[in-house]
Amino acid sequence: MKVLKYVNHYPAHIVDQVESLVKQKQLAAYLIKKYPCKHTVNSEKALYDYVQNYKKRYIKQSAPVSRVSYDAKLQLVKHALGTHTYVSRVQGGKLKAKQEIRIASLFKEAPQVMLDMIVVHELAHLKEKQHNKAFYKLCLHMLPEYHQLELDTRLFLIETELNGPLYK
Numbered sequence: 001m002k003v004l005k006y007v008n009h010y011p012a013h014i015v016d017q018v019e020s021l022v023k024q025k026q027l028a029a030y031l032i033k034k035y036p037c038k039h040t041v042n043s044e045k046a047l048y049d050y051v052q053n054y055k056k057r058y059i060k061q062s063a064p065v066s067r068v069s070y071d072a073k074l075q076l077v078k079h080a081l082g083t084h085t086y087v088s089r090v091q092g093g094k095l096k097a098k099q100e101i102r103i104a105s106l107f108k109e110a111p112q113v114m115l116d117m118i119v120v121h122e123l124a125h126l127k128e129k130q131h132n133k134a135f136y137k138l139c140l141h142m143l144p145e146y147h148q149l150e151l152d153t154r155l156f157l158i159e160t161e162l163n164g165p166l167y168k
């Protein structure tokens, strides 16, 4: 099943569970029950403030983030998902420079905690480029539910790819 690419680096029993949720068409119900509504951080100004608040609270000293945006094109870069962050990324500028965070615009239609997960992931990259132990430690510090949310965000991507927006 092609959409399982989003989770195929998880242990086999998890991949099996996801596959059976998809086959039984239970994935949307699972997600909606757990996350009844989407966030309201719709404008780029609101998104910018949202990211800055997180940054101020947890990693004040790291490089400033100059721009935060929703990016419709990132939606198409699906192959980047297997090993890496979602369809969002951090772009370094010049030395010591301004950082830019882009979040795939499909996450406009996501639950707030999933937006949190992506923001936390990208902010952690300001300090740690690699997905190493220190990186995940930082993510967990900012968001204790990080690992479960990362998995659920991947389920959200599967559902969105198969059936369009979760919240109709």
Ligand SMILES: [Zn+2]
Binding pocket: 084, 085, 121, 125, 131
């Ligand atoms: Zn990453």
